Amino acid sequence: MSTDNVIIRLENVGRTYDVGETQVHALREVSNSIKRGEMLAIMGPSGSGKSTLMNILGCLDKPTAGRYSLEGVEVSTLQKNELARVRNGHIGFVFQSFNLLARTTALENTELPLLYAPHLSSSVAREKALQALSQVGLEGREHHKTNQLSGGEQQRVAIARSLVNNPSLLLADEPTGNLDSRTGEEIIKIFIRLNREKNITIILVTHDPDVAAIAGRRIHLKDGRVVREERK
């Protein structure tokens, strides 16, 4: 068993929401494992449960059934504060709407996760943020504020922010959804490069087949279940 190579293990993961009297099953019995350095795409129409799965993978939410372990740590039983620690140390998020702090420089946005990292001096944080920004090709734009950057540049800041804590897992939720196709392609290229050169595990949540095409493995969700899995 090459368990050390598996960073995510899902066993019969389910998520139900209580809506008044009835229960809504957003996710049912999802089992899977993801290896280090893998690029995975989660696909499905809206309402298929892909956002729910992403929230659970990103430790923003907890499954109501089954087990989820990240880097060998059972995270489905952790408390809110412990989940925050896991997000801070192991997970990077890239969102469709960038989710950068307004009127704040690229550098400060990139530093944000390190602000909440324990025992880290501000000079080290600055160094790491500058490094992350150079990885996404934003040298010279560090002190531009969010509103002075184009959409593509903003998404690159978001990628830099997700990289700054050396995460085990980079989660991208429709990362090209708000970008034109050319800019979107540039962003996709960054993901490919990070995956190949830095061996970063990337999970893309998308309904765009062109984006999903870059992933080595594609999981299709429907009504909260995995209905199909494809490999390149």
Added chain:
Amino acid sequence: MNIWRTSKISLRALSRNKMRSFLTALGIIIGVAAVIAMISIGNGARSAVEERFNAMGSNLLFVRAGSREFRGVHSGSGSFTNLKAEDAQAILEQCDAVKYVSPSVSSRGQVVYGNKNWNTSIQGVGESYPMIRNWEVTEGVFFDESHVRSAAKVCVLGSAVKTNLFELEDPIGQVIRVDKMPFRVLGVLKSMGESGGFFNRDDMIAVPYTTVQKRLRGIDYINSIDVSAVSADKTTEAQRQIEEVMRVRHRIAPGAADDFSVGNMADISQGAQEATGILTNLLGGIALVSLIVGGIGIMNIMLVSVTERIREIGIRMSVGAREKDILLQFLTEAVTLSVMGGLIGIALGVGASRLLSKVGGWTTLVSPGSVLLAFVFAASVGIVFGFYPARKASKLDPIEALRYE
């Protein structure tokens, strides 16, 4: 996340909405300034009262003839005529806690100089009276023991009488008529200012008490004895000694009521200070209420701020901010507002009390205690009223917060 970083984040957030931050802090600024200014007015009144009493002599005691009872009917205080100048002499000789004594007999009369005349109070006192009452003679001299012994027709003028009779003329050596008798002016007293507005302490003339007794009123008793103790903390001791001497001299049997009464200035002064203390507390209390209102203003704005920044909170949580971090961030913002407001309020409050004393002529006294009280209260208001919004922010669900438009 440490306090220093949190403060930096808070300061930046506050500086984004400068006008709003200022208006929010204004509630605290006014509250703190009001507390400091009000307490300074109260303390000023207190110290003014204290100063006036000190000017009269803080170690001052007085012996008055008691109330006379005749077949169950009490006459007013001082109606006994058995207080004598010899009692004063005995007190001076037998009480070691006593430094000066002066018999005192008062009268009123018309004083005339040239074509001017003036009705004033005539105070018959001993030669040591200026030492007891802290009187200062600005021109000429006070009368001495020989004048008292010979019941000389000499007088010292209160500054108001001097102004009314002599205007700018030099009164020393001049002769004025008091009840048609000629009196030589020996000196003029320094103005003592009005005391409480009821009577003018400068509107009087001082003459030897023997002169009042023999030449003006034809009596052998005195109205009261003014005594000064050797020091302020010896007044109680002096009072006890005086009572002892007086009871022996007046042959009062053990258990019988005194035919005299001994009072001291410290008691009166303390009463007056207690009254102004109540005033200070009242003013300060009203001002503190305005600080609480300022705190509600902070809470209001912080609630708005949290709602506006739900997305930001979601972002921070997604990158690993814990509940504690968010709580601390918003609490620090509220406290920063109140502390800044507190500091500006201190400056404004001190400035206002300076202005009141300069322009308004009020005595104000800014005490470090009131500054500390106002500041600590302002900071606590920030913590108390900032806590609810900050807690609300920290309890947000990151997923919903990220989705919030």
